[in-house]
Each structure stands twice: as structure tokens, then as C-alpha cells.
Amino acid sequence: SYVLTQPPSVSVAPGQTARITCGGNNIGSKSVHWYQQKPGQAPVLVVYDDSDRPSGIPERFSGSNSGNTATLTISRVEAGDEADYYCQVWDSSSDRVFGGGTKLTVL
Amino acid sequence: EVQLVQSGAEVKKPGESLKISCKGSGYSFTSYWIGWVRQMPGKGLEWMGIIYPGDSDTRYSPSFQGQVTISADKSISTAYLQWSSLKASDTAMYYCVRGLREAIDYWGQGTLVTVSS
Numbered sequence: 582s583y584v585l586t587q588p589p590s591v592s593v594a595p596g597q598t599a600r601i602t603c604g605g606n607n608i609g610s611k612s613v614h615w616y617q618q619k620p621g622q623a624p625v626l627v628v629y630d631d632s633d634r635p636s637g638i639p640e641r642f643s644g645s646n647s648g649n650t651a652t653l654t655i656s657r658v659e660a661g662d663e664a665d666y667y668c669q670v671w672d673s674s675s676d677r678v679f680g681g682g683t684k685l686t687v688l
Numbered sequence: 689e690v691q692l693v694q695s696g697a698e699v700k701k702p703g704e705s706l707k708i709s710c711k712g713s714g715y716s717f718t719s720y721w722i723g724w725v726r727q728m729p730g731k732g733l734e735w736m737g738i739i740y741p742g743d744s745d746t747r748y749s750p751s752f753q754g755q756v757t758i759s760a761d762k763s764i765s766t767a768y769l770q771w772s773s774l775k776a777s778d779t780a781m782y783y784c785v786r787g788l789r790e791a792i793d794y795w796g797q798g799t800l801v802t803v804s805s
Contacts, residue, residue: 612789612790614790614791614792616733616792618733623783623795623796623797624733624783624792624795625795626791626792626793629791629793630791635793667733669733669792670790671790675735675749675750676735676737676738676749677723677735677738677790677792678735679725679732679733679734679735681732682733
């Protein structure tokens with residue numbers, strides 16, 4: 582089965598840039614999607630197809646994907662960005678797969 | 689407005705059966721797949737399976753194959769997740785989700801299932 586690996590936690594000061602990685606074997610050949618989950622809430626799609634943003638998601642959220650690593654970048658981080666972030670792909674052997682999640686802490 | 693409205697929280701005993709629901713509105717129910725995602729307390733998201741309401745084609749994650757049943761009634765735009773015999777380890781939040789291709793674009797509010805003797 583296909584495995585996605587995320588760092589358990591990332592910390593960043595307000596106004597700085599947060600980068601959350603998602604590792605997988607040749608993940609660059611797949612489409613990667615990212616979800617934000619705040620405490621007590623359902624997840625929300627923030628980036629799809631590697632780098633596209635749904636309507637209503639700030640331009641501060643961007644994504645990239647190459648080789649064995651996909652990255653969610655959050656620019657000018659705000660306190661309200663503090664949440665858990667999950668990457669997700671589709672794989673022929675595993676169907677849809679989620680990464681283990683990364684807790685973003687805004688210092 | 690697209691909405692996925694799930695049934696309310698459940699408290700069950702081990703060995704009991706359960707069927708929870710997810711009603712879609714604000715879009716063509718048969719044009720998008722519906723999936724189910726488990727989140728155990730304090731843990732991450734786990735993909736359970738998917739159904740295409742148009743033809744009821746259903747696929748399960750290997751981890752959940754044989755453990756749950758996913759179904760849908762397109763006449764009332766509702767999808768279901770059911771268990772025949774619950775275990776304590778089934779205690780979790782369950783989300784129904786909608787997607788067009790590979791990504792999930794809408795999530796239900798979640799149904800908390802608690803299994804305890």
C-alpha cells in the first residue's frame with residue numbers, strides 16, 4: 582500500500598512562512614490535495630491538484646509537488662492558520678490515502 | 689449551496705448493529721462520488737471507502753473491507769455506512785465526503801459513534 586509521510590509538527594512565528602511536507606514514493610507523478618482541520622471541526626480543502634486553490638481560500642496557501650516530496654506553503658502565517666494539515670493522494674493499490682497529519686503551531 | 693448533512697451521534701454497545709446516514713443537497717447526487725472517512729479520538733484521517741451513487745459501484749479500503757458496508761439510495765440523495773457488529777475500537781468520528789475526481793471538495797459535519805459496554 583502507498584504511504585504518505587508528514588512531520589508531526591511544524592512551528593512558525595506570525596508573519597513568517599510555514600512549509601509542511603508530504604513524502605511518498607514518486608509522489609511527483611500523483612496529484613496531491615491538502616486539507617486543514619481546526620479543533621472540533623471537519624476538514625476543509627485548501628489546495629487540490631498539487632497547487633490549485635478552491636474559491637475562498639487565501640492566496641497565502643500554495644502547493645508544489647516534485648520527486649518524492651509535496652509541499653504546502655503558507656505565507657504570512659496568521660494565528661488563525663493554527664490547525665492540523667493533511668495531504669492526500671489517489672493510488673491504484675490503496676485508493677485514496679491520507680498522510681498522518683501535521684500540527685501547525687503559530688508561536 | 690452544497691451540503692452533506694449526517695445523522696446524529698450514536699452510543700451503542702459492543703455487538704450491536706448500526707447504520708448512519710449522509711444526505712446530500714444542493715447538487716446532483718449521482719454526479720459525484722461519496723466516501724467515508726474515519727477519525728479515531730486524537731488521531732488522523734483514514735479512508736474507508738467510496739460509492740458512486742449513479743450505479744452504486746462501491747470500493748473499500750483494504751483496512752475496512754468486510755468490516756463495514758457502504759450503500760446509497762439515490763432516490764433520496766442519501767448514503768449510508770453500516771456495521772453488523774460493533775466493537776469498542778469502532779469508536780470514532782465518521783465523516784461523509786464528496787468528490788469529483790481524486791480530491792474531497794465537501795465534508796459532512798461528522799457523526800460521533802461511541803461503542804461502550
